[in-house]
Amino acid sequence: MLCPPLRCFYVYFASTAKPVWKGIDHSLDIWHKSKKIPATLGPESKKVKYRPLIPWIKHIANHFWFCCRNCKGNTMRLRDMWLSCLSHVRNVHVWMTGNCKHTDGPIEPEGKDWLVYGSPAHNLLK
Ligand SMILES: [Zn+2]
Numbered sequence: 380m381l382c383p384p385l386r387c388f389y390v391y392f393a394s395t396a397k398p399v400w401k402g403i404d405h406s407l408d409i410w411h412k413s414k415k416i417p418a419t420l421g422p423e424s425k426k427v428k429y430r431p432l433i434p435w436i437k438h439i440a441n442h443f444w445f446c447c448r449n450c451k452g453n454t455m456r457l458r459d460m461w462l463s464c465l466s467h468v469r470n471v472h473v474w475m476t477g478n479c480k481h482t483d484g485p486i487e488p489e490g491k492d493w494l495v496y497g498s499p500a501h502n503l504l505k
Contacts, residue, residue, distance in 0.1 A: 409447045416440045420503070428499035434491040435468055439504070442467075449480070465505060468494045 424432040442464045450457035470493040472479040494501040
């Protein structure tokens with residue numbers, strides 16, 4: 380079963396936490412998760428409808444590391460930073476509750492096409 384990386388980051392962990400583990404601090408294996416991002420998106424993106432996602436995969440995995448490194452242990456901040464890539468890949472860098480953390484100025488997708496909201500590639504990423 381396909382587990383989209385962005386969604387499973389929270390949902391998977393919350394849904395699998397057994398009641399007996401309540402009250403125990405859970406942690407995320409960052410290395411394992413970072414490997415799962417390309418391992419999940421890579422094979423799926425070979426389908427024609429998901430191909431626009433291919434050039435973004437490496438950057439999305441790097442973004443995950445960036446988020447983990449810069450969230451200062453705050454899980455809500457980690458979540459917000461992580462989900463910001465859903466906007467960034469669409470060339471949206473400022474939104475109601477925040478903005479991307481990259482420097483100001485013109486943003487070039489550097490050999491990638493921006494994803495379109497609601498497109499199959501963007502939906503897969505969600
Ligand atoms: Zn951005």
